Amino acid sequence: MTRIVHTALRYPPATGGAERYIQEIVERTRSVEQGRDVRVLTSKMRTHGPITLLDPELVMDDAIYVQRLHTSKTPWISYPRLQALSYYIGHHKPDIIESYGFWYQPADAAARYAKKHNIPFIFHPIYYENNTRKKPTWQAYKYTIGKNTFAAADVVVVLSEFEKHLIQKAGMPVKRFEIVPPGIDTKKFEISQSNPFASRNIQGTMLLAVSRISKSKGLQDIIQALPDIVKEVPDIQFVIVGEDFGYAKHLVSLAKQRGVEHRVHMLGKLSDDELIGAYQHCNLFIHASHYEAFGIVLAEAMAAGKPVVAR
Template identity: 30%
Template sequence: MNILMFTNTYRPIVGGVSESVQRLKNRLQEEGHRVLVVTPKMAGRPRHETDVVRVTAVQHFNGSDFSLPVPIPGQLYEAIEEFDPDIIHSHHPFLLGDTAARAAETYGLPLVFTHHTLYEHYTHYVPGDSPRMQRFAVALATEYTHLCDAVIAPSESVRDLLLRRGANKAITVVPSGVDTRRYAQGSGSTTVRAWCGIPPQAYVVGHVGRLAREKNLPFLAEAATRWLVDVPQGHFLVVGDGDAREVMRDIAERAGVSERVHFTGKLQGQTLIDAYHAMDTFAFASHSETQGMVLVEAMAAGLPVVAVEASGVREVIRHGENGLLLRDDDVAAMAAALAELGDGSRRAAMCKAATATAAAFDESCCATRCLEVYRQAIAMGGPFSHADDGTWERVRGRLGAEWHMLLYRGRVLRSLLQDEPNSDKKAVDDALRDTSPK
């Protein structure tokens, strides 16, 4: 099968979506499928990479790590036609997601969309952040699903949320996979602990992820530092980087425990795996996850998890079995849970259960489920046969793509105005009716 993927984030960006796309691509290729990834040009990208098309992009959009793609249609469509895809998989509902939808319509190909992100938690990266912008993000992602033949949700929580919002009902739950065998093998005590100056016998609570505003890290830092005050032999290991790092450091300094809080910066490959193995317990507080892939990575490394209940978290953690799940952001409760897992015998039982949980999220299982979604979407068929249609069919496809994108944006606008008390919804309805085909 020839699989064409569109993603706004890819290496060298370190993050959930980027890692998910890379892992899926690699696994599918290992199973004999061809995969081509369309993604923005980014500073620090690999010099030589295969099966990747980079499109022009504005770097570090609004001060973030992300790039704003500006695809050049002629060059991109030449690459698509040469690749001759059987299906298109979009990993975002905007920017290159729009390009994916246009390409699918142009060539009469099935379009699959993975809803990786709760986009309303990320609107602070866009100028003019406001409740209206959050509603826009929700409407954009929800309406995008109706352009697609199939939708993938990384967890049951996200599937249920999308259905409540009125998304396309053709949703299949397929978590992002993890190479569990690889994450099971690490030597944290002799590498990362020694590097950070953490004693071999210390009890280490760890966290891995982007240190970003949407990850609820001030709360996590408050809870961890309260635990450190009560547990003199404890250490807190933080892997990742971002704007929240200074906030977390300030919290630790105010509590007088900064010498036992260790920031490693971004880690990748075996060094990242070794960092997991340098921990005894994993702590997590984000409310913005669709799956929380780092939870599976931590469990594959044999770690129990203490986390706040949220979407993408409750599907992984079984309270009292492979970790502890808190109902809300309670600093004292989180600190107490971290202390509870300091009991070696209690933690040992949870470590075994955590490893068993991770096995269900192995990337081979997840790739197989994703392939089944592809096959079902292809079996449904489309308006045209394939990318080798004649010139007129391609022109008609391009026109149809632009028409459907216009309707898509109209539905997003209508959805927004329905929430506005002074909006003129009738005017929007009339405008859409006036632009309908005669």
């Protein structure tokens, strides 16, 4: 039996495209019948900037192979650490270590363990650059700890040619690239779902965004432009689907300042069927994120046959 230990900062039911991607790989890799067992070492975090925890009732449904460790903060920077991670990696006696997330401690610690114990290491950097990562502290990390994590990897798995290009441009040491893009089940989008807007008495031309509510997703830019959109589309309604990462209050305040508070609707996290219904019943999908490693929501909107506007 081959034992694969996966390490990730967050894991479903924590929301996000990266989290779903990790879960898909874990579940599709695991096959006891074919001699592949897995373990997932992750955290109890719902968000990591700021740190909030998942509802304990939600993680009670974790698969038996998922182990959630306590986390500790790192002073001055957003770099949560899974406590005793190296111990737990060793406890599971891995034949392969697979880790996710450049800029994140679970991958860095796993890389060091893999190198020390001569264990094959697969690294999914889910790499991106933004203004925060250009600060001196993060640049120092990038070319020390981060560079060593890349160097330890036997294979670096990227989501796209674009991500590969970013990594090459940054000068990271890579032995071998493999491209494994996220996938979606298009057949699910062919099944008609009920209208989640109508059930909430939201009527008009639906402009839909699906993302976590954070500054980096650019939702504030859409709200800023909404008064101008109203001039062209008087019945426009802007619907946001996704969990709040500490930025919703700012969006509410901005909507009031712009006089469009009655046109902005935050629905939070929806079930899979409701989310597909939102895609199916919107008129236009918009994604104003300032950066993405891939952007799976764009593919989902297109699978529902909707026009897409993206930054």
